[in-house]
Structure formats: C-alpha cells, structure tokens
Amino acid sequence: MSSTATKDHPQLAAIFNRDEPRVDWHDETLWWVRAKRDIAAHKLPEWELLRETASQIKNNVLSNLSTYLEQFEANAINNGIIVHWAANAEEHNKIIYALLEKRGISRMVKSKSMLTEECHLNEYLLKQGIDVIDSDLGERIVQLAGEPPSHIVLPCIHKKKEEIGDIFHEHLGSAKGESDPKILTETARQHLREVFLTRRAALTGVNFAIAETGEFVICTNEGNADMGAHLAEIHIASMGIEKIIPERKHLGVFLRLLTRSATGQPITTYSSHFSKPQDGKEIHIVIVDNGRSIQLGREDFRNSLKCIRCGACMNTCPVYRKSGGHSYHTAVAGPIGSILAPNLDMEKYADLPFASTLCGSCSNVCPVKIDIHDQLYKWRQVIVKAGYTPKAKTLAMKGMAFTLSSPIIYRAAGKMGRFMFKYAPFAVNNGANPWYKHREMPKAPEQSFGEWYAKRKESKK
Amino acid sequence: MKVALFVPCYVDQFYPQAAIATLELLEKLGCEVHYPKNQTCCGQPMANSGYEHLTGGCNNLFIDNFTGYDYIVCPSGSCTLHIKEHLHSHENEDKALEIRKRVFELTEFLVDILQVKSLEASFPYKVGMHQSCHGLRGLRISQMTELVAEPFSKPAQLLSMVKGLELVPLSRADDCCGFGGTFCVVEEAVSSKMGKDRVDDHIEHGAQYITSADLSCLMHLEGILRRQNSDVKVIHVAEILNHSI
Amino acid sequence: MSSRENILAAVKANQFSQADLPGLEVLSTLTSTNDDLVEKYKTIGSAGGSFVYAVADYAAIQNILHKEFKPGVKIISGIKELGEYTYAADVKHELSHNFADVELCILRSNLGVAENGALWLTEEQMTVRVLPFIAQHLAIVISKTTLVPTMAQAYEKIGDATYGYGAFISGPSKTADIEQSLVIGAHGPRSLSVFILP
Numbered sequence: 051m052s053s054t055a056t057k058d059h060p061q062l063a064a065i066f067n068r069d070e071p072r073v074d075w076h077d078e079t080l081w082w083v084r085a086k087r088d089i090a091a092h093k094l095p096e097w098e099l100l101r102e103t104a105s106q107i108k109n110n111v112l113s114n115l116s117t118y119l120e121q122f123e124a125n126a127i128n129n130g131i132i133v134h135w136a137a138n139a140e141e142h143n144k145i146i147y148a149l150l151e152k153r154g155i156s157r158m159v160k161s162k163s164m165l166t167e168e169c170h171l172n173e174y175l176l177k178q179g180i181d182v183i184d185s186d187l188g189e190r191i192v193q194l195a196g197e198p199p200s201h202i203v204l205p206c207i208h209k210k211k212e213e214i215g216d217i218f219h220e221h222l223g224s225a226k227g228e229s230d231p232k233i234l235t236e237t238a239r240q241h242l243r244e245v246f247l248t249r250r251a252a253l254t255g256v257n258f259a260i261a262e263t264g265e266f267v268i269c270t271n272e273g274n275a276d277m278g279a280h281l282a283e284i285h286i287a288s289m290g291i292e293k294i295i296p297e298r299k300h301l302g303v304f305l306r307l308l309t310r311s312a313t314g315q316p317i318t319t320y321s322s323h324f325s326k327p328q329d330g331k332e333i334h335i336v337i338v339d340n341g342r343s344i345q346l347g348r349e350d351f352r353n354s355l356k357c358i359r360c361g362a363c364m365n366t367c368p369v370y371r372k373s374g375g376h377s378y379h380t381a382v383a384g385p386i387g388s389i390l391a392p393n394l395d396m397e398k399y400a401d402l403p404f405a406s407t408l409c410g411s412c413s414n415v416c417p418v419k420i421d422i423h424d425q426l427y428k429w430r431q432v433i434v435k436a437g438y439t440p441k442a443k444t445l446a447m448k449g450m451a452f453t454l455s456s457p458i459i460y461r462a463a464g465k466m467g468r469f470m471f472k473y474a475p476f477a478v479n480n481g482a483n484p485w486y487k488h489r490e491m492p493k494a495p496e497q498s499f500g501e502w503y504a505k506r507k508e509s510k511k
Numbered sequence: 512m513k514v515a516l517f518v519p520c521y522v523d524q525f526y527p528q529a530a531i532a533t534l535e536l537l538e539k540l541g542c543e544v545h546y547p548k549n550q551t552c553c554g555q556p557m558a559n560s561g562y563e564h565l566t567g568g569c570n571n572l573f574i575d576n577f578t579g580y581d582y583i584v585c586p587s588g589s590c591t592l593h594i595k596e597h598l599h600s601h602e603n604e605d606k607a608l609e610i611r612k613r614v615f616e617l618t619e620f621l622v623d624i625l626q627v628k629s630l631e632a633s634f635p636y637k638v639g640m641h642q643s644c645h646g647l648r649g650l651r652i653s654q655m656t657e658l659v660a661e662p663f664s665k666p667a668q669l670l671s672m673v674k675g676l677e678l679v680p681l682s683r684a685d686d687c688c689g690f691g692g693t694f695c696v697v698e699e700a701v702s703s704k705m706g707k708d709r710v711d712d713h714i715e716h717g718a719q720y721i722t723s724a725d726l727s728c729l730m731h732l733e734g735i736l737r738r739q740n741s742d743v744k745v746i747h748v749a750e751i752l753n754h755s756i
Numbered sequence: 757m758s759s760r761e762n763i764l765a766a767v768k769a770n771q772f773s774q775a776d777l778p779g780l781e782v783l784s785t786l787t788s789t790n791d792d793l794v795e796k797y798k799t800i801g802s803a804g805g806s807f808v809y810a811v812a813d814y815a816a817i818q819n820i821l822h823k824e825f826k827p828g829v830k831i832i833s834g835i836k837e838l839g840e841y842t843y844a845a846d847v848k849h850e851l852s853h854n855f856a857d858v859e860l861c862i863l864r865s866n867l868g869v870a871e872n873g874a875l876w877l878t879e880e881q882m883t884v885r886v887l888p889f890i891a892q893h894l895a896i897v898i899s900k901t902t903l904v905p906t907m908a909q910a911y912e913k914i915g916d917a918t919y920g921y922g923a924f925i926s927g928p929s930k931t932a933d934i935e936q937s938l939v940i941g942a943h944g945p946r947s948l949s950v951f952i953l954p
Contacts, residue, residue, distance in 0.1 A: 059698070060697055063698060063700050064700035066700075067701065067704055070704070073704060088657075091659050092659050094659070097659040368705050369698070369701055372701050372704050373700075404560075404561075404697060404698070407644065407689060407692075407694050409648065410647075410648035410649065411644075411655075411657055411685075411687070414648060414657035414658060430559070430560065431564070434561035439561060443693075444562075447557050447560060451554075451557055451565040451568060451569065454520070454551045454554065454557075454568070454572075455551070455569050455572055460520070460552070464520075467524065484696040484699040485696055488703035488706075489735050489737075490737035491734065492525045492734065494525065495524075497527065498523045499518050499530040503534075503546050503548070
C-alpha cells in the first residue's frame with residue numbers, strides 16, 4: 051500500500067493498463083452501473099428539476115453553513131446526542147479513541163465512512179490497540195486484503211470473486227476455491243453477526259445531517275449501520291461539516307437522487323433516521339472540518355462541498371473506469387476526488403486534475419450539479435502557478451506560446467515540422483515519443499491550408 | 512454576411528483537406544468567406560494544460576484577425592468552445608466579447624444560422640459518428656446521454672441529407688476518445704486504451720469511416736487505426752457534407 | 757479558542773452571499789399522481805426483492821405466514837390482530853441481544869412509498885430498534901390507504917413528527933459488493949414480506 055504513495059496517477063494508471071482484459075472487465079462493470087443510473091433517471095421525467103433543486107438547496111447550505119451547523123448542534127444536543135468538533139483528521143481520531151478508552155472498550159464495529167478513510171482512523175486506532183472491524187461487505191473485503199477501498203460506494207469493485215474467495219478462505223474459513231457470491235456473502239453474514247453481537251461500540255458515517263431537527267440519516271443496503279448502532283452501548287457518527295441539509299423535507303429531494311445516481315436503485319434498503327439515543331445508551335457525533343472550511347473559501351472550488359458522495363462521477367468517468375480508484379492514491383478518487391484532494395495537499399495531488407480529458411460527463415451525472423470538469427480546468431491553472439508542474443512542461447508551453455503568438459514563426463515551425471515528418475520520420479517515430487507507443491503519427495500533407503489558400507488567391511488574380 | 516474561416520492550427524498543418532472542404536461548402540451555400548491569413552491557434556493546448564496565463568499573445572492575435580466579421584466559423588468543436596469560453600484581453604475586452612458571441616462550430620452554423628435543409632452531397636458508406644466531448648457537452652451540438660432530455664443531433668441532422676450514407680449504431684454513443692490535449696501523452700496508457708475502445712466500438716458495428724466535428728479526436732483515433740493496419744478511415748464531417756461522386 | 761469556535765469562525769468567514777432555498781411545490785405537484793399506487797408498489801417492491809401480497813384481511817396474512825414459516829420458530833409481532841405470536845410490547849424491555857434468535861418479526865407501517873417500495877417505521881412501530889434488523893425474516897403490514905406516490909409526499913405526511921429513531925425499509929437486506937452480483941440477505945433480514953390490506 052505505501053508503494054503507491056511515491057507514484058503518481060499516470061504511473062499507476064500505466065501499471066493498471068498492463069492487464070488489458072482486467073481493464074476491460076473493470077471498465078464494463080462500472081459502465082454497467084452508469085447504465086443502471088441512466089435507466090433509473092429516465093424513469094423520472096422530473097429528474098433534471100430534481101438535480102436543479104438539490105443543487106440550489108446545497109448552494110443555500112454553503113452560504114449559511116455556520117448558522118446551520120449551530121442549529122444542527124443545538125437540536126442534536128436537545129435530543130440527547132453529544133456533539134464533538136474536530137478541526138482536522140488527527141483531532142477526529144483522538145476524540146474517538148478517547149471515547150473508547152474512557153469506557154474500557156478495545157473492539158469496535160464500523161459501518162462505511164469515507165471520512166474515516168480520509169482521516170486514516172483504522173490505522174490510528176490499531177496503533178492504540180483498538181481492534182476495528184469494517185462491517186460493510188466491500189469494506190470488510192478490502193480490510194482483510196490490507197488495501198484501501200477503490201470506490202466510495204463500491205469499495206472492492208476492483209476485486210474479482212475468485213480473489214475475494216481466496217481472502218475469505220484465508221481469513222474467515224470458507225472453502226478453498228469457493229467463489230459463489232451467495233456463499234461468500236453468507237460467510238460474511240455469519241462472521242459479522244458475531245461481531246455485531248459482541249461489540250460495545252459502533253461507528254458510522256452520516257449521509258445527511260438535518261439542521262432543523264438535529265437528526266441524521268444513514269443509507270445502507272446491508273443493514274450493517276443499524277445492526278452495529280442498535281446493539282452497541284455507544285454509537286459514534288463521523289460527519290464532515292458539509293453533510294448538513296437545512297430541513298427534514300429536503301430529504302424528499304436527496305433520497306430520490308442519491309441511490310438512483312449511485313447504483314440505479316430507487317432507494318437503499320434502509321434509510322435510517324437517528325434522533326435520540328436508546329435508553330441507557332449514547333450517541334456521539336463528531337463534526338469534522340479537515341480542510342473543508344478552506345475549500346469553502348475558494349470561490350472557484352467551494353461547490354465541490356455540495357457532494358453527497360454518490361459515486362456517479364466515478365462510474366461515468368472513462369479515465370476512472372480505465373485506471374481504477376487506486377491510481378488516484380487518495381481516499382476519495384475519481385473526478386470529485388480530483389477537485390477535493392488538491393485542497394488538502396496541492397503538491398501531493400497535483401497530478402489528479404490532469405488525470406482527465408475534461409470530457410464533462412461527470413458534471414452532467416452529478417445529482418447536485420457540481421461543475422466538476424470546470425473545476426478540474428481551474429485547478430490546473432492554480433497548480434501551474436503554484437509551481438507543481440514539471441519544469442520541462444513549463445518550458446515547452448512557453449515555447450508554444452511564443453510560436454503561436456507570431457504568424458511568421460508559426461508558419462515556419464509548421465513547415466519545418468511537416469518537413470521533419472516527411473524526411474526524418476524516425477525523429478518522431480521512436481520510443482522516446484509517448485504518442486508513438488500505441489499510435490501512428492499523423493501524415494504530413496504537401497502544403498498547409500494557409501499555403502493552399504494563398505496559392506488559390508494568387509491563381510484567382 | 513461576412514464570414515471568417517477559423518482553421519485550427521493542427522488542421523492547417525496536418526488536415527488541410529478538412530479546412531478546404533469547409534471553405535468550399537460554405538461558398539457553395541452562398542457565404543462570402545474570408546480567411547484571415549495571420550491566424551495561428553486559439554490557445555487551447557496551453558490553457559488546458561494549466562498555462563492559460565501564457566495565452567495573452569495568442570488571444571490578441573486572434574482578436575486582430577477576427578474582428579469585424581458577422582460570423583466566425585470553425586470546423587472544430589473544441590477550438591470553438593475554447594474561444595467562446597476563454598477569449599479575453601486586457602486591452603480589447605469588448606472586441607473579445609463580440610467575437611465570443613459570433614464564433615460557431617461548423618455544424619451548428621449550418622443548422623442554426625444558415626438553416627440548411629438539403630445538401631448536394633453523397634457518401635455511400637457506413638459511417639460511425641464520434642461525438643467529440645467539447646462539441647457535445649460544451650457547445651451542445653447534440654444531446655448528451657447523461658441528461659434526461661429530448662435527443663437531437665446537429666451533425667446527424669446534416670449527415671441525414673447526404674445520399675447513401677448509413678450511420679451505424681454504437682454501444683456507447685458519447686464515451687470520450689481519450690485525446691484530451693496534452694493528456695494524450697501525459698496519460699499515454701489510459702489515452703490510447705480509451706481510443707482503442709472507441710475504435711473497437713465503431714469496427715464492431717461495421718463502420719467504414721469514422722467522422723466527427725473535431726479532428727483532434729480523429730487524429731488520435733486515426734493513429735490507433737493505422738497502427739492496427741485497419742481499413743477504417745477517419746474523415747471530418749465537412750469533407751462528407753462537401754462530398755460528391 | 758476551542759476547535760468548535762475555530763471551525764465556526766472559519767466557516768463564517770468563508771461563507772458567501774445569499775443563495776435562497778428553492779421551493780418544493782413544483783416537484784410535489786408534478787409527482788402527486790395517485791393512480792394505481794398498489795400496482796406500482798407491487799411492481800417496484802418486487803423488483804427490489806420483497807414479496808408483496810395484496811390481502812383482504814388478517815386471516816389471509818395468517819394463512820400465508822403459516823405456509824412460509826414452520827411452527828416452533830421464534831416469531832415476534834408488533835400487531836395485536838396477529839395474536840398467536842409473542843407480542844413485541846410484552847418483550848420490549850429485554851436486552852436487544854436476546855432477539856438474536858428471532859426467525860420472523862412482523863410489524864405495522866403507517867406510510868408506504870410507491871416509487872421505491874419503501875415503508876416508514878418509527879421506533880414506536882418497531883418497539884425495539886434492532887428487531888427489524890436482527891430477525892432472520894421481516895414482514896410488514898400496511899393499509900393501501902397509507903400509500904403515497906413519492907418521497908416528497910412521504911415527508912409531507914411525516915411533517916414535524918418527533919421520533920427517537922425511524923427508518924424507511926424498502927426490501928430484504930442485500931449487497932452487490934462481490935462483482936456486482938446481487939445477493940439477497942446481507943446483515944439484515946433475508947426476506948421482506950409486505951401485506952397490503954384494504
């Protein structure tokens with residue numbers, strides 16, 4: 051896992067592409083999820099109005115976020131929920147550890163939370179001697195495999211069932227060579243049921259936090275968030291500040307968009323609304339900033355905070371489909387990850403906004419209308435100005451700008467280029483030219499259009 | 512109406528026949544077409560790579576060349592989109608604004624401005640239509656599959672006027688070809704895989720030609736086709752619309 | 757300053773000018789078609805893996821349950837009319853963990869959503885929060901008069917009700933995490949049977 055930290059997206063993507071049949075499998079699987087989303091969306095003639103409405107609600111949230119956060123906190127406390135605030139990942143992890151340590155708890159069950167991936171919570175708790183088991187099936191699989199999830203909704207979409215079978219055989223005692231998803235899921239059900247029944251602490255994420263009522267909503271198909279939370283003594287819920295929505299009735303918009311965008315289902319099996327703790331039990335919420343307030347202050351990029359983590363942008367992105375989530379070397383990958391991550395560490399994630407052709411498909415499947423591809427373009431300008439692109443590229447671009455601002459130099463360069471192509475093709479048709487690896491260079495015509503036009507003008511005189 | 516022809520730099524140097532076809536087609540349809548001879552490039556290769564701040568010289572040159580026309584027509588969706596969204600100038604912002612209002616990609620010019628209803632063209636071949644992303648999602652010259660909205664296509668509308676032409680269906684109507692400017696070399700592995708998959712889709716459906724409103728996409732797909740020694744050829748829509756036996 | 761103060765201050769400083777909340781009336785009107793809600797619920801509920809039965813009365817429900825579930829298994833019911841089973845309210849003070857061997861849990865819902873097969877239950881209908889999750893099988897009884905077309909109307913009905921916990925349940929628990937292969941019965945119930953009374 052640490053070996054990916056030193057490689058960037060182009061390198062990781064090239065490694066991923068060494069196995070072409072596997073790339074095809076990954077690409078087709080994710081395209082199928084995009085296709086299911088299309089079918090679900092087309093069943094609702096009001097789909098585009100839903101997107102626009104959700105987008106406007108989230109715009110309102112971002113413009114009043116401090117008020118809504120205070121309102122949410124007050125209402126949650128009123129309901130008997132204990133609220134904590136964490137400025138960054140480290141503080142988030144420490145707060146959670148303290149809650150467990152105070153109660154003498156050394157084992158916790160977790161349901162899916164990308165925020166905890168971002169904060170590297172599992173690794174931190176492990177170092178403190180806390181055993182954390184991920185209960186979402188996909189998350190449990192990657193946990194046993196010692197990998198991070200590759201997709202925010204489909205954590206092990208990059209794994210084949212035979213590989214999962216091997217992992218379960220090694221760690222959960224399933225039969226060698228067993229790869230039937232039904233049998234593997236049953237194995238996980240039995241294993242995790244025992245975990246749910248024996249853990250005193252459960253940690254979940256938050257899909258939506260309602261300012262108006264202080265309740266929060268968690269959406270799952272498996273029921274693992276509820277199994278963990280209802281059986282534990284303490285339920286801890288981690289949320290980013292941007293998970294707020296103003297009023298309960300707005301769920302009538304977001305719950306219609308979220309799962310259709312994510313998997314093509316009309317809704318998840320469970321949409322659980324937590325308001326008060328059970329008698330004798332506790333609910334704690336940890337509200338996390340970790341760079342979000344900074345992103346809020348970036349006028350060009352604040353809209354990325356509207357994200358409801360549906361993953362539709364990943365499913366549609368041809369680059370994600372053909373390079374895999376791990377190529378982005380960050381917790382949240384794909385198009386949305388590429389506009390969120392540079393805010394956290396511009397140097398480390400300088401490659402991500404360039405891992406795109408700016409095709410715009412992402413922006414048009416986004417249920418909250420984030421202008422993802424426009425933000426990718428804008429991040430490129432910021433990253434270049436900050437000096438995080440290779441010097442050779444900057445030199446080449448300056449050369450290009452110089453050539454293209456002068457008609458005479460441009461025409462001369464064009465003529466020379468075509469001459470080279472014609473008489474010294476080996477100068478470009480070689481291994482040093484990345485284009486040439488899988489493509490022939492374009493053929494050089496006898497004359498440019500400009501030259502043809504000038505001749506035509508002459509002959510007309 | 513005074514129409515200026517804006518020829519993308521790589522079309523000028525490598526695919527002049529597409530620009531020639533555009534010029535001839537516009538003249539056939541009754542336009543008085545000027546070719547400002549000192550034009551070079553719209554600046555997109557630098558801007559998309561994060562170097563928009565270096566495009567001032569390019570922008571001013573563009574404004575010098577293209578001020579004073581009723582319409583500026585370009586056989587490239589991506590170059591047209593770039594000018595529409597990014598042509599600015601400290602010294603000449605009002606001229607830049609005028610140009611941004613008047614620049615059109617070829618098929619949108621033919622359908623929306625000239626309102627072409629018939630063409631004297633024939634091209635009796637099976638053709639696959641590649642939807643270039645900038646033309647599709649940027650200029651909206653066709654409806655994109657992501658939206659729940661009425662389908663339409665300006666290029667397909669024009670191609671339907673060409674005798675004998677058969678548009679082949681595709682498995683993925685608007686998946687990106689993978690060119691993406693400097694992406695094609697910076698992310699070479701993914702870029703060529705994306706192009707290969709597009710080419711396979713067209714070949715599987717029997718296309719003899721792949722066409723598009725954008726030669727940057729076609730240049731990339733052609734590179735892959737020729738590496739595969741394929742008989743399938745690329746051709747710009749202008750060349751088809753201008754084609755007669 | 758505490759983290760709370762710092763975060764709120766940073767957020768407040770970086771917020772921007774007003775963006776108004778949109779109204780939801782147009783969406784509500786567009787989606788307020790009340791035709792064939794039972795048919796729609798049946799189709800979509802079944803597509804989501806639920807067994808949906810339109811039944812005349814509680815006797816019909818009992819017949820189906822007798823067929824599907826062997827005698828002797830632990831069944832808990834939140835519905836007085838299905839009197840042969842352990843009544844949930846009678847056991848609500850037991851430890852949640854005691855319900856680990858429940859084979860079937862039968863509950864009532866007062867709100868169903870046709871567009872997605874979802875049924876709304878609060879802690880009041882569940883009696884014990886873990887019951888509808890820990891049982892191996894779940895059955896929910898609903899009256900067809902409480903079906904609404906979409907989530908928009910559902911939240912209009914819920915209004916500003918107070919509950920400690922509530923959930924929309926739209927089918928049996930499931931996962932497609934292994935190669936997108938749908939498997940019914942993940943951590944929650946292996947089946948959901950929905951009985952729609954007149």
